[in-house]
Amino acid sequence: MEILLVEDEPSVISLIERGLKGENHSISVAMDGFTGLKMAGLNQYDLIILDVMLPGMNGLEICRNIRKTNKDVPILILSALNQTEDIVEAFNRDADDYLTKPFKLDELRARINRQSRKARQQTTTSNTITIDNLVMDRDSKNVQRGGKSVILTATEYRLLEYLMVNKNKILSRVDILEEVWGMDFNMSTNVVDVYVNYLRKKIDHPTEKKLIHTVIGMGYILRNEN
Known part of the structure; x- marks a missing residue:
């Protein structure tokens, strides 16, 4: 994979470069936000890894700017900030994944491999999913409910896609x-509930028929009650 690493700590850069050496990854490094954003715009990458606290421009601003022109490149946030609100804010900027510092190289490798698998799977799965009058075109990433377009962030889209692929199945948090997030951290976080509520406001609230349901004590399910 062609990876852009935007990180200003030499020790972290060295750790990642050494840790990924020999795994068919090519790593380009930017040590400040403005350089990172410029490189992201000029080159084609398979994955972008962004620190949050950077000189010049922070990683969340870089992510927001990248998404203006590139909706598809996977973006992994790497940060010492580990509160729920920090994580939610990153996904609100359309990041694909979030890994907190300090981290283990095995987990970073697993997350990189996961993004690579997702990219391959997107080329082999069915292009359109339909449940009742909710339609998702996985090629264009367009979602419609009752013929009206629904504008989703990248994280909201991934969550809805997972619910739709697993329709009529209860999914735990x-x-x-x-x-959806590839996370294994404090299970007390309410990031799932926050994003389910975001989806409900866009998918269900404008209509009388609800598709996203809570199963108390178990999780969530997307189903057509008819």
Whole structure:
């Protein structure tokens, strides 16, 4: 994979470069935010890893700017900030994954490999999913409910896609965290509930028929009650 690493700590840069050496990854490094954003715009990368606290421009601003022109490149946030609100804010900027410092190289490798698998799977899965009058085109990443377009962030889209692929199946919060966010951290975080509520406001609230349901004590399910 062609990876852009935007990180200003030499020790972290060295750790990642050494840790990924020999795994068919090519790593380009930017040590400040402005350089990172410029490199992201000029080159094609398979993955971008962003620190949050950077000179010039922080990683969340870089992520927001990248998404203006590139909706598809996977972005992994690497940060010492580990509160729920920090994580939610990163996904609100359309990051794909979030890994807190200090981290283990094995976990970083696993997350990179996961993004690579997701990219391959997107080329082999069915292009359109339909449940009742909710339609998702996985090629264009367009979602419609009742013929009207629904504008979703990248994280909201991934969550809805996971619910739709697993329609009529109860998904626990742990299942959703692992699949949508690729996370294994404090299970007390309410990031799943926050994003389910975001989805409900866009998918269900404008209509009388609700598709996203809570199963108390178990998780969430997307189903057509008819």
